[in-house]
Amino acid sequence: MMAEVTELKAWARERSGKGGARSVRRDGRIPGVIYGDKKNPQPITVEYAAIDHQLHTGHFQSTVFVLDMDGAKTRVIPRDVQLDPVRDFPIHVDFMRLGKDALVSVEVPVRFLNEAASPGLKRGGMLNVVRHDIPVRCPADAIPDHFDVDLTGLEIGDSIHISSITLPEGVRPTITDRDFTVATIAGRTADEGPTGAAAAVPGAEAAAAPAAAGEEKGKEKKDEKAKEKK
Structure with a gap:
């Protein structure tokens, strides 16, 4: 859409x-x-x-x-x-x-679907959204209204990365150096999910994400403005 x-x-x-x-x-x-x-x-x-x-x-x-x-x-x-x-x-x-044929850099919102079909959320897990918007570069005539993420079957400890989101033709993420995390299914307590280091990964990644996202967005916007004014 x-x-x-x-x-x-x-x-x-x-x-x-x-x-x-x-x-x-x-x-x-x-x-x-x-x-x-x-x-x-x-x-x-x-x-x-x-x-x-x-x-x-x-x-x-x-x-x-x-x-x-x-x-x-x-x-x-x-x-x-x-x-x-x-x-x-x-x-x-x-x-x-x-x-004509202009390309633009924009941030497209993410929608999360089928929360009731996620076993992890049913067991009391929490949807931990790392990125509410995805920065992409695409044709100006084909800016997506939103991206859908299907939560069906996801368990506590699972992560949703950009590679699991189907992007329309011609739409590419502006972050290309890694398969970045969009969201995780985090446990409310230690006994609800994996133990030890594995259990700490979703929470730790989500805690660090806002600061990392802020730094990335600042750099992306500077680079974008430099490209546009050329």
Whole structure:
């Protein structure tokens, strides 16, 4: 299932700087810029309400939009959103133009199915999600809406790795140096699963995962921005 393309109304922005930005926000809009596809950056404004709504979907930066500026339509994907440091609402947004056959790096959410069919979960185990989203590179016209993980038959101590998830054609994980863990079935107590070192693996991996994922995501985003601006 592929993500849908959403259309947004946009306007060319003549005034730049802080004064221009404040004037735009008073009119209920957000300043932004379109860049990429070997064209000059174009200052724009977009409706605040539309951007705020899209941010609450949880997958704003993995959604392809069509910006309609007086009938001229440009296909883009959000690359950066600046939020007010105090009130946490959007104050600026950057979009990248998508040319023909463009590839993009995005994070696709994971859905876990058939928990009732997992013997480990039935016995009191816990689904320990290491990655709620999978970073991938794919065609802009074929961004997956989500990935499904089937928990059928999984026992306490089992792990789900990226290799066990079927990815659509043309979609590749951006982490290529290892078969990284997406989730584990962890035991609530020591006697519910394997003992000793084997029992500690799922919990230990999950505990280390948030920090490791944060470092990876920071590096991935820096590399992605460097590639896009070329």
